[in-house]
Amino acid sequence: MNPMIASQKINYQTHDYLVSVNGNIMNASDAKVSIMDRGFLFGDSVYDVFFCYKKMPVFFYEHLDRLYQSAQRIDLPMNFDRKQLIYSIKELVAKNPFEESFMRIVVTRGENEMGLAPQSYHEVQNTIVLYLKKFHMPTEWMSEGVDFKISTFERNSKKAMDPMNKTGNYLNSQLALNEAKKENYHDAIMLNAKGEITEGTTNNFWIVQQNGNVVTPDLKSGLLRGITREKIFEIAKALNISIEEKILYPSDIESASESFYTSATKGIVPITKINHLPIGSGKPGNITKQLMKGYEDLVQKYIRSFSWSD
Numbered sequence: 001m002n003p004m005i006a007s008q009k010i011n012y013q014t015h016d017y018l019v020s021v022n023g024n025i026m027n028a029s030d031a032k033v034s035i036m037d038r039g040f041l042f043g044d045s046v047y048d049v050f051f052c053y054k055k056m057p058v059f060f061y062e063h064l065d066r067l068y069q070s071a072q073r074i075d076l077p078m079n080f081d082r083k084q085l086i087y088s089i090k091e092l093v094a095k096n097p098f099e100e101s102f103m104r105i106v107v108t109r110g111e112n113e114m115g116l117a118p119q120s121y122h123e124v125q126n127t128i129v130l131y132l133k134k135f136h137m138p139t140e141w142m143s144e145g146v147d148f149k150i151s152t153f154e155r156n157s158k159k160a161m162d163p164m165n166k167t168g169n170y171l172n173s174q175l176a177l178n179e180a181k182k183e184n185y186h187d188a189i190m191l192n193a194k195g196e197i198t199e200g201t202t203n204n205f206w207i208v209q210q211n212g213n214v215v216t217p218d219l220k221s222g223l224l225r226g227i228t229r230e231k232i233f234e235i236a237k238a239l240n241i242s243i244e245e246k247i248l249y250p251s252d253i254e255s256a257s258e259s260f261y262t263s264a265t266k267g268i269v270p271i272t273k274i275n276h277l278p279i280g281s282g283k284p285g286n287i288t289k290q291l292m293k294g295y296e297d298l299v300q301k302y303i304r305s306f307s308w309s310d
């Protein structure tokens with residue numbers, strides 16, 4: 001046997017996943033997609049991720065709608081029945097063996113000639129892969145907070161690869177996260193070419209100012225419109241906490257009293273240090289804690305009233 005093939009080993013725990021490929025549920029180690037798939041060749045795909053709370057999908061339709069918006073924004077036809085996709089997701093959720101998990105929905109432009117823009121570019125038969133992944137978040141992230149680096153990697157420009165589109169090309173984030181991890185940071189914040197703060201590698205960034213205002217970078221700076229980010233606006237308004245989007249710079253962090261990040265899988269996580277320097281008291285702040293509680297309540301309320309529809 002070719003020694004290159006003989007030495008191949010799988011670098012993940014296959015039992016932490018249950019997947020569905022084009023509607024067929026299987027173990028991750030049995031799942032295959034074509035080498036001619038454009039998702040594999042070019043990152044020509046979109047994806048979205050929702051959290052499962054007690055095995056139930058959280059803010060599911062918001063994530064599904066964003067998946068369709070991402071596809072539209074990169075001119076990727078979704079040539080399948082939305083009801084059928086929901087049915088496949090529902091089927092996988094019904095078999096969810098994990099107490100804590102999230103689901104990643106990937107839709108690629110499918111198999112085609114290897115060229116960047118082949119003639120049949122728009123005659124797409126999508127590849128659809130659903131990954132249900134066991135997930136447990138270390139509790140000390142919530143109780144102690146985490147340390148972020150200001151990345152040396154700039155966020156993709158809106159005019160090049162708009163971060164608003166959740167595509168299968170995450171190299172920009174991957175490079176920034178890898179750099180941060182090598183230096184013992186939890187994650188990194190990326191700035192745009194103008195030096196404005198955009199977002200974390202897979203999350204949205206927030207500060208609380210000395211006057212109690214909660215602030216997050218304006219979408220104009222070039223970032224993903226996080227579903228959790230949207231929910232934070234709802235929660236803050238209900239709690240009478242003042243909240244706004246604003247162009248932010250690293251100097252705004254120095255004067256902040258609290259900071260946190262948000263994402264569907266992790267909810268709200270306090271950031272207590274940036275570049276190894278403490279923010280405010282260096283402990284998770286009161287406003288952050290109020291929002292964490294508000295978010296937990298909102299998730300539970302959502303789950304109680306969740307039902308599948310088309």
Ligand SMILES: Cc1ncc(COP(=O)(O)O)c(C=O)c1O
Pocket residue numbers: 049163173199200201202203204223224225226227228229262263264265
């Ligand atoms: C680049 C980026 N920004 C922000 C987020 C947070 O978005 P959400 O709250 O919808 O998970 C994510 C996660 O999907 C992301 O990948």
